[in-house]
Amino acid sequence: MNHKIHHLSHTDLDGYGCQMVSAHYFNSIAFYNSNYGKEINECFNQILNNIQTSSLQKHVILITDLNLTMDQAKEFESKVSICDKEIMLFVLDHHKTGQECADAFEWYFLDSSRCATKITYDFFSALYGKNAKLSKFVDVVNAVDIWLENEPEFELGKVCMGLVSGAKEVNKVMFPEENSHYIFSLLTKAQEYFTCKDAHIALDDAIHNIKKQFFVTSTNNTLSNLVSAYNVILLTKNRERMQIMYKEYKGILTYNIGNVSVIGNDFLTANPDLDFFMDITSKKTISLRSNGKVDVSKIAAQIANGGGHHNASGGLLSNFKDAFIYDTIKSQVMSIIANKG
Structure with a gap:
């Protein structure tokens, strides 16, 4: 695909899971994360600003795991249509409250039977090929996000969900790229435990060390001190x-x-x-x-x-x-x- 992809997704496990999938299939991609409401509009406008200042002509705006309102969908379609760059807009959603938008816009895909990560994986794997390791991760996310308590991946999904919700060490607003990199790193490391006996317990036991591995440089320290040192470097740089x-x-x-x-x-x-x-x-x-x-x-x-x-x-x-x-x-x-x- 000869396009720059701008992937806006939710801030939970499913939202970042969608981006883990798109990162597997594409290199020319920028990530943005948002909660619902006005924050989606601010992030969308930020994407458009980045597109307008880009030297590239062709772009894709992919929105996953975020339910747009009808007003937002109309506004976004209008803004894309008047942009002087070539932009493909599409949404992969699994929230039933998005049905009105899905009925009105051909670029809005909705399927409430799967989590957004699974929708994203099924969509891209059909085009570019399946991956066994990624498929396992997708099943873990799907089991917990749509609450399939009888699925074998459910308890592991709960631990991964807590891993993402507790990943507050790198500030998303000040350092969005570094925050995405941090969460992707945690989820990548987490997958190393998926084949362990009692994988959910093994991963839960390992979370503190997984976090420390990201921040430690030459000398080990408490997680608090390591995070402070990392943030001081980021703040000094910016x-x-x-x-x-x-x-x-x-x-x-x-x-x-x-x-x-x-x-x-x-x-x-x-x-x-x-x-x-x-x-x-x-x-x-x-x-x-x-x-x-x-x-x-x-x-x-x-x-x-x-x-x-x-x-x-x-x-x-x-x-x-x-x-x-x-x-x-x-x-x-x-x-x-x-x-x-």
């Missing part, structure tokens, strides 16, 4: 894109980073020229850390009616509206700071 200002002070803005005390302090130690670390959450709360160069309790008080200590403070940005694209989040926070500065 610091120019993520830099914000408060008066004459330079800082970095993160979103739902988690473990702010550890990651924030480790980042500031590795980047001593920056003055503060700010994390904003989907609940509008902010956490601030400093390396002693600025009193973040004063920043918290001024922009977020908060406070705390010289090097560790927090507050609430009540007029912040949650978003799903990092640049949108950063623009909002910079505007809030400018208005209250």
